Amino acid sequence: MRALAYPTLVGDPHPGDTVLLNTTALDRGLGTGGYALVIAVLPPPDQHHTTPTTQPDTRPSAGHLVKARYTPHQTMVLGVDEQESPHHHLLRDADTLDNMPVIVADLHSALPAIIAGARHTAHEHGRPTPRITYVMTDGGALPAWFSRTISGLRDAGWLDACITVGQAFGGDLEAVTTHTGLLAAHLITHADITIVTQGPGNLGTGTRWGFSGTTTGETINATSTLNGHPIASLRISGADPRPRHHGISHHSLTAYTRVALRPADIPLPTLATTPTTFTTTDHDPHHLDTLIHHQATPLTTCPAHHTLIPLDATPALAAALEHTPVPLSTMGRGLTQDPAAFLAAALAGTHAATLLS
Structure with a gap:
């Protein structure tokens, strides 16, 4: 085995x-x-x-931050925010992200697509390639070492740093909370864009509240509290057979309308503009567009009053997704099986890149 x-x-x-x-x-x-x-x-x-x-x-570790605490494999690491850290002075009174774009996503599989969108848009507008840091939360795998996606993106130069927060460990930097992870991304790795999502794996129980992606709403709150610019990537599928995940997943709708209390930008894709080769055999992109635009209505009327950013999923963006350095796969489906999933994630990166000066 x-x-x-x-x-x-x-x-x-x-x-x-x-x-x-x-x-x-x-x-x-x-x-x-x-x-x-x-x-x-x-x-x-x-x-x-x-x-x-x-x-x-x-x-002995240089630090005293214990992760995977009180399990047989608990490990001790040096946290960027503890007193022994050479970065402690930067974080001791740190309280702002200075409007840094922070993209939150439900699934780890969104990470390469988001980066592809950011890089494609920067190059399309003649801008430098943005520095991108990944803050990995502990909703999925705890060791960052488990992710072949992180390794492949780092080797290709697409990802500049990985910070593991909460019980997650194994990143280039360790932090106690998402808040200090975000501040470390800004002040230590000098990220232009930070992406926050759980590690590989996703816990879901088919109930309204029993899924690990609720943390995306909490990350929006944290980003806003720290004066960052939150961008919420929608989990969208045109091929998932489960009704609760068809179109905009209930994970995104619940987390962004019920958990998030601060407003975020939410890129809303128009999928019918992509080539016909990027449509599934079972779902017409025009029908999917109609569905997701209808499902998106509560995002603007919820307490957070998010801002929808309509964006075209262009043929050029679709082509960019064909050349990622790591395979694109979500729930066992690749780019051609469920293009909507990756195009929606890529547009979150596109929007973030347009915010850079």
Whole structure:
């Protein structure tokens, strides 16, 4: 079976080693979490009383910020916001993002599409490529190391930094809260645009409130409180067979109309402007446009009174999504199977890029 080991936590396994596995997600056939996870590298069977040949890194951390707290694999990291950090003086009294655009999204799979949209728009307008920082929250995977998307985007030069907040860990920088993660993105990584979403994996129970994406509304509040410019990316699908996720997902509608209490810009795509090759066989883009524009009405009448930003999903933007350095995939569907999902995310990046001076 496929198994995943994080050497920092369990040591470095080698062929022939005996390992203790957690197979809970694999046993249930989960998608994103469909791996066995190595809990420990064990000594050979005839040497049970000896010390394992490989050990996790137990050297004292420079910091005292514990993540994955009170679990067997809790790890200690240096947080940018704690006293031992060389950045503490920047964050001690920090209180503003100076209008930095912050894009929030429900799913980790939106990350490369958002960046593609921002880069495409900057280049189209003859502007420098924006510096982009990703703030990863703890609604999905906790280790940033699990994400091949982050690794691929970093290797391609599309992502400048990753900051892990809450219980998430493994980023270039660690922070206690989304608030200090955002401030670190602005003051330490000097991001032009920051993207906030959970790590790989998404918890949803088919109930109104039982999904990890409610944090997108909370991130809008945090961004606004810190004088940033919040941009809410819509989770849209033209191919999801579940009614609650067809058109604008109820995740976006619930989080943005009920959890978010501060206004955000919400790019609303016009999908009928894309090439016919980017339409699904089951859903006419004109019909999908009509549906999402109807579903979007509560976004402007809710307590936050968001601002809808109508944008065309152009053929050039669709073409840009065909050349991302990492594969585009959401809920098992790629770009040609569910183009609306990625075009909507890309337009959030497009809007953010237009706000840069």
